[in-house]
Amino acid sequence: MSPAPLVSIVVPVHNDEGTIEAALASCLAQTLREIEVVCVDDASDDGTVAVIERMQRTDSRIRLVRHEENRSALQARRSGVMEARGDAILFLDGDDELESRAAEVTLAAMQGSGADLVQFDVTVVDRHGNSGGAFERRLAPQHDSLRGSAVVTGLFPADAPARGQLWRFLFRTTLLRAAHAHLREDVSLVRVNDLPLMFLAAALAQHLVSVPEKLYRYHLGRGGSGHQVDTIERARFYAAAIDSVDIIRDAVASVAAASGDATAVHDAYAAARLWTVGYVCRQLVERADPSIVDSAVEHLRTKTTDDDLLAAAGAHSPGSLAVLARHVDHQPITNREVRSILLVTSTLRTGGVTAVLSTQARMLTEAGFRVTVVARNSNSDPSFLPSGVEFVELAGGGIEARLEAWRAICLTRSVDVVIDHQMLYSSYWPEFAAMTRACGGATVGWLHNFVARPLLDGDDRLGNIEKFARVLAHVVALSPLDVSYLKLRGITHSSYIPNPPSAMLDGERRAPRERPTGLHPINLVWWGRLEERTKRVSELLEVAVLLQRRHTAFSLTVIGPDWGGWTAAKFNALARRRGVAEVVRAVGPKRGRELEAAIDTADAFLSTSLIEGYQLTIAEAQSRGLPVFMYELPWLTLVQENAGIASVPQGDAAGLADAITAVAADPVLFARLSRGSLDAAERAGSYDFSDLYRRVVTGAPTGAFSPEPTLEDARLLLGLLRFYSEANRSQTKTVTPRRELAARMWRRVAPLGGVGLQRLPGLRPLVARLKRRIGVAD
Template sequence: MKPVPVVSIVMPVFNDEATLAASIESALAQTLPDVEIICVDDASTDGTAAVIADFVARDPRVRLVQQERNLSAFQARRAGILAAEADYVLFLDGDDELVPHAAERALAVARESDADLVGFGVTVIDKNGHTGGSYERRLQPRHERLDGALAVLEGLFPLGTPAQGQLWRFLFRTSVLRDAYAELPDDLVLPRVNDLPLMFLVAALATRYVSIEEKLYRYHFGRGGSGQVVDSIERAEFYVSAIRSIDSIRAAVDALAPRHADPQALRDAYESARLSIVGYVTSQLIDRSDSTVLDAALAHLHEVASAHDIIQGAARFYPRVLTVLKFHTPWQPVGHRPVRSVLLATSTLRTGGVSAVLASQAHYLREAGYRVTVVARSKGSDPKAVPPGVEFVELEARELVDRMQEWADICREHEIDVVIDHQVLYTRYWPEFALMARSEGAATVGWLHNFVGRPIYDGNDRLSLIEQCSNTLAQLITLSPLDVAYFKLRGVQHAAFVPNPPSPMLQASVAQQVTKVPPAGHIELVWWGRLEQRTKQVTELIEIGVQLRKLSVDFRLTVIGPDWDTLTAKKFNAEARRRRVGEQVVAIGPRHGDQLVAAIDAADAFVSTSIIEGYQLTIAEAQARGLPVFMYELRWLTLVQDNDGVVAVRQGDAAGLARQISEVLADPQRYRELSDASVKAAGQALAYDFAALYTGVVEGTLPPEFSPAPALEDAQQLLGLMVFFAERAPHRGREQTTQSAVDQSSLGVRVWQSAAPLGRATLERVPGLRPLAHRAKGWLRAR
């Protein structure tokens, strides 16, 4: 008597003659003997049926079901499921393989947990036989266990996340699959994305999911329909048919909703999944279409989905494609119409940093006769930081599409002619905002606040984004000629540099006559800024202290500034004590105004350990008070070029910097030369006519010397710096976010949003709490 199988392996196949034997062999090689392999031939035109027939003759566990005509893998799976005798089903495509213990391992977990679904890991093999990569990482299970219909649905189809429906990543309870198919028309044919509709309905019906990390499935990327180039309108129509696939289950979702644990959650999950498919199809057409087919492909896309859904789907899930969808015009410079009104864009408006530059720009532009509006894209701005005579607006909307519409409304209502966007280096969505601004007739100038190597050091793709979307910007403003060289070498010719404006302290200091007396014996060193470890490497100051102690130097290094992210003055001082320089290297917290100036004037020299900066204003501020500067080299900084008040050593050479400090400060003549050179350099930082520069930016009339042509020397220096920052990227390799981090992040966002109104009111009364609020936002992952 034939044993009853405990797992049915359903294989929908079509013209898989070349790979099918290996797939079936992997199914027959299962360590669990009680399996059946149901091969559903979807009317193949090659030798697929013959290959299956040979296996049927060899092993009674192999069964052949033949479709009379091609009905898509969706119908082939239906036939296989209806023919299945086992209580559980695994799916196997005719060009993939199962590992030998796949059925045994998945079944054991299903029985132990009484789960409707068991997820497992997948190995992705490319055409060259390589494994791993981002796609493989995305396919791995994200949850260990989900109990209850709502939990399963939200876990497998989370809102706002690209929907995934690969059926071969799961072991299914057969009855749940049959129930899902029962909700759909018997004659439904889905040529493209034929697995996700079924997977969504299963997620809506299942009540328990568990997973294991073991990789039980071997998926061959590129063998079937994956990775195909869109080189004809027929191929484009095939890709677009994915939208019809997800549309086909709308009626089933509506029918299931009243029976679901949370009807609205089911509808919301479906709409999110649908929009993600619309966005996915849009991105695939743009990424894979031949240039001769793209226009026709996009026209067909608009026949199947509304323009609203295409934009919303792309904005939520694949925002980079909006530029291609909406931006078919060539680069347009500033100056195509008279400029009367300027919008300055930032995240939040505070004091210091980017906000200080923005406030200074607002001041100069107002003096030049322009109407100025400042827009903060996030909540939490300090009302006291809004410059006099400037209109201030905070975006209210949360969703990207709504924010883009709000942006367009602001540009229209305030009659904006030019936008200066200060967030180009810090946000992914500036091209969409530039797109919407241009739709209202406003040009956008992108303003970079750090060296071009910052995205490489941060381990993100901001540089690629800037290059690819540079035509959305009328002008790209950087902080140094070397930045300009980089972008011009990369094909962005409308790049220029403009130095940052002076701070009030710098202006006041240069106006004074400063004379420093060389130290006699004891040395006072100072550093100030925010305690940001990643870019400013504040703990390197401790190492410099250790090296100074080794040289028997009598010194004190005072570290001034607010706590930031993971580094606090308390932690810094604890580390200094651990390194036995706690008496010499001391963080004292923030100082402002006269207190800060007094602390600077009490010092003999300024020490900087930054690894990357765009325009390190503290250098100029220190030099304006007559302090020599000892620093790790930042060769691109305009502030340090031809600056004889600076002593620089290679990055990380704390011992070398300590030697320089020891030798120079022991030489009164050398000290006086450095101090005098510092004062002179600080004066040069004020030599620019900033009002004229900013007028030139918004009018498109910057002098040509601010947009120099790159030289071979620039390319050589840039290559060295890019390698340097790539090798030192602190987050290199951290490409996947665990679900626990995601959960923590979403919880943190909710906590932050709940506390925000009270927090803003508190900060208005006690501004000194802002650094603590910034750290709390980081702890909650609410940024």
């Protein structure tokens, strides 16, 4: 009669005909002779059993237990554990092998330490026979010894993969049987079926030791792991991994209650579940065939909540966030105490977005919120921000590195709400909004231009807003017509808020201006960025030429920084070429008192913008009593019922020249426009912006700020969308094939170039000249 085994090797098998002989041979070759091999056949329908029975006839240490029906590897291992006669158990899958000293080395470690769990190193062999990769390194023991609750938290740490492989350990048999006592005998798991038993064993264990030897050969890809997800059936197979962790939820609660550290057990379980869901997201979203991704995600959503999916993806599969953001249900800002707010932009610099963001930062800080401003790119000027507001520049690198940095910001600052000011100017906002929600926060998207802007630019960002709007708690636009478009397209969680007044709107009511009589020239002023694509600064020169032809006495001062290839020097050179240099001059940027003084010496404001979201310069000009001459921008709240504006159809430079000539010759008309401007400026500054911003971050503006669309809105929108689509085509025709190719190549290398410029900022002037040559705008 053979001696009682010291170690039982449990081998669950199912259709392993081609590999089981090598697996059993590795067991029989153990240097420790006092072993038994308990093979549990889980209803194989190939020649697996025949191979086992043949080898059993040559070595009585092999035992065979058979299941009449397939019950999953979890139950096959249970049968093996219950049949085992040894005091300790090793597990071996039917397509792997043990090293010859595995039983001897691990048993000696257990007997020498009194541990109930011994971990060892493994060799991972890929399909090409190679070993030593990253997965193998991750499986190596991380702790020499652990005791008490440190066993489960050490084996299942937070923010790390949950390694549930049973074949990396020698277990005391009593430990495994105690773990199985918490699992139902009828449970069948098709995926990740070792993790439930591994977790419960770790939670029950009191002492773990490790040995450094590689004692197991794992063949990656032979079983159910490592295969392409190319069918919905395989997607469901991978998604079943979530069942494997959910099935032990009650068991974990029971074990935690009886342990000395319930919190540690629950935290470890939460970490294991988070990783498992994240792993499934990675398989079904990042690595699946694109044709099944949407169906796979919808199936995945039946397994757990949207918030669980986003939290898991945020921690372990950031590449999944964009797709998940397309599928999640809308979640408004409700039932949450808001304390910490992030305001996000690309770069803090001269311009309307920075002005609005700075005002928001001041008002929200004054309202008692903790406000942090984040710039996603470098070269910001934080001096625009009010005191008491923190500023963070997001780390460089690729999108995943930025998302990791974003996650750290959201978690360390306990962010409740993010206001993203870059929705119309960034392609990556959905991932950041999804990551924010993954960290327990909510995102408000802020549109700083009319919704037709992407049609003019020829990009897909308007489609992105529609596609990903559900991941946003709310969408804020600048006009009722924007809200009408959003609601007509199904984005009902939207409202509008006009831009806040600038410092020029100081609340002081000024007297209307009077037009000097006689031949005194009308002094026109324009200020903003010297930008052609949307502000059409070249049209200022066209209007000037037409005024000169009409013999209208005038001057035009152009104020603002160089932008996108346009400089003050270039503008003035064009003025000379067109014969208006004596009355038209670009003077560069001015700020604060210097800008106000320049405006106060003017008689009227001239605008040739093709598209704007709010155009704060109109309100600033009207606050000083200046009449405004402009191309029609009918959605702007500023221009509606505004008696201080003379507007003409887009591109009608002659119409602008005629309007200016008429007003210059009519002091009564000039005075009426000036009074209208002052009235309009007073209305523009009359909103309670502090209250509006508070409502944005704690709920959503409703009522008048979230109007329902009308048939007239739809008619106007259709006309404007057509106009800007045609404007884009007109602009595209002027681009030569060579410049178009150069621009396309530029956009491909721009992300790497941005990283390079952070290291070599001296190259920026050269890069700016190159961008101007190939026509790439900022």
